[in-house]
Amino acid sequence: MANPQAVNFLTGLAKAAFSLGVGATSVNSSLYTVDGGQRAVLFDRFRGVLDETVGEGTHFLIPWLQTPYIFDIRTKPHTFSSVSGTKDLQMVNLTLRLLSRPEVPSLPSIFKTLGTEYDEKVLPSIGNEVLKAVVAQFNADQLLTERPHVSALVRESLIKRAKDFNIVLDDVAITHLSYGAEFSKAVEQKQVAQQEAERSKFVVMKAEQERRAAIIRAEGESDSAKLISDATAAAGMGLIELRRIEASREIASTLARSPNVSYLPGGNNILLGLNPGR
Numbered sequence: 001m002a003n004p005q006a007v008n009f010l011t012g013l014a015k016a017a018f019s020l021g022v023g024a025t026s027v028n029s030s031l032y033t034v035d036g037g038q039r040a041v042l043f044d045r046f047r048g049v050l051d052e053t054v055g056e057g058t059h060f061l062i063p064w065l066q067t068p069y070i071f072d073i074r075t076k077p078h079t080f081s082s083v084s085g086t087k088d089l090q091m092v093n094l095t096l097r098l099l100s101r102p103e104v105p106s107l108p109s110i111f112k113t114l115g116t117e118y119d120e121k122v123l124p125s126i127g128n129e130v131l132k133a134v135v136a137q138f139n140a141d142q143l144l145t146e147r148p149h150v151s152a153l154v155r156e157s158l159i160k161r162a163k164d165f166n167i168v169l170d171d172v173a174i175t176h177l178s179y180g181a182e183f184s185k186a187v188e189q190k191q192v193a194q195q196e197a198e199r200s201k202f203v204v205m206k207a208e209q210e211r212r213a214a215i216i217r218a219e220g221e222s223d224s225a226k227l228i229s230d231a232t233a234a235a236g237m238g239l240i241e242l243r244r245i246e247a248s249r250e251i252a253s254t255l256a257r258s259p260n261v262s263y264l265p266g267g268n269n270i271l272l273g274l275n276p277g278r
Contacts, residue, residue, distance in 0.1 A: 002206050015046035018066070026196050028064040030060055030061060030062070030063055031058055031059070031060060031061075032058070032059055032061060032068045033057070033058045033059075034054055034055065034056050034057060034058075034059065034068075034070065035056065036056055037072060037073060037074040038070050038071060038072055038073065039053050039054065039055060039056075039070075039071050039073050039104055039107055040053070040059070040068045040069065040070050040071070041054070041068070041069045041071065041107050041108050041111045042054060042061065042066050042067070042068055042069075043066065043067045043068075043069065043111075044065060044066050045064075045065050045066070046065070049108050049111055049112050051107065051108050052108075053104055053105065053107045053108065054068070069111060069116060070116075071102060071107050071110075071111075071116065072105075073101055073102055073104055074101060074169050075099050075100065075101045076099070076100060076101065076119065077097060077098070077099055078095045078097070078098045078099075078100060078119065078124075079095065079096070079098075079175070080095070080096060080123070080124045080127055080128075081093065081094065081095045081096075081176075082095075082096065082127065082128045082131045082132065084093050084132045084135040084136070084139060085132070085135070085136060086135055086136065086138060086139055086140045086143065087136060087137060087138055087139050087142075088139045088140055090140035090179060090180065091179070091180045092130055092140065092143060092177065092178070092179055092180075093177070093178045093179075093180075094133060094135070094174055094176065094177050095174070095175045095176035095177075096127050096131060096154070096172070096173070096174060096175070097171075097172075097173050097174075097175045098123055098127065098158070098169055098171070098172055099169065099170040099171040099172075100119055100123060100162065100167055100168065100169050100170070101167075101168050101170065102118065102119075102166060102167060102168070103166040103168055106166035109166060110165075110166050114165070118167070119167065120164070122154065122162070122165045123162070123167070126158065126161040126162060126165075127158065129161070130154055130157045130158050130161060131154060133157070134150060134153045134154050134157060135150075137153075138150060139178060142178070143177060147177070148172070150174070151172075151173065151174050154172060154174065155169075155173075158172050159172070162191070170262060184255075238266040
């Protein structure tokens with residue numbers, strides 16, 4: 001037969017353990033923790049979303065009546081692509097990179113209107129909208145030559161649009177820009193045509209310079225012939241004879257200095273060139 005005292009002790013122990021478990025469960029369900037870089041928004045079944053944002057740390061709530069929703073307030077990157085038309089009706093592929101974070105005081109409003117996935121709902125939409133609006137203001141070639149100006153317009157417009165949704169953009173950048181196959185082919189053909197035009201221009205300039213050089217050379221020879229003719233008419237053949245004597249003297253002097261020339265005996269003073277290699 002069981003001891004009544006032991007039964008009573010075990011029964012009391014079981015009740016205490018049950019009460020302790022219920023109490024621990026109640027305490028645990030009444031606490032929630034907000035980690036670093038996060039904020040919480042409380043939803044109350046009677047009052048709705050509370051206007052105050054809860055900061056970091058461990059906080060109390062009323063079980064079943066209140067539910068916490070955690071938001072990450074750190075800057076997060078977002079990348080998406082868009083196909084936009086330029087002012088001259090060319091299609092351009094662009095990739096945009098954003099660094100965004102929510103406005104902390106506006107988290108209750110963000111939760112009411114957009115929910116916890118606010119950035120995925122808003123940023124791709126306004127990003128495509130702004131890109132198409134800005135790109136449509138420029139021709140295709142201007143997107144390359146005026147890229148800093150285009151990026152500045154996109155950044156300014158996106159920051160303004162994101163502010164309407166209580167989102168802060170810390171950075172906006174166009175990371176990729178490419179054209180369609182037809183436009184790229186047209187650009188390549190244009191570059192080839194420009195190179196051919198520059199080459200033709202160079203050939204024409206070269207021919208013109210050669211023509212001018214030929215004219216100057218012909219004029220110089222004409223002037224030289226005229227001077228010789230005038231000198232001959234004035235001084236007779238003596239000038240030509242003098243030039244012949246000077247030329248003969250230079251030839252004789254050159255041959256005298258050459259080691260490959262020898263004089264043979266005889267009345268005609270015949271000169272023979274000797275090849276020392278034989």
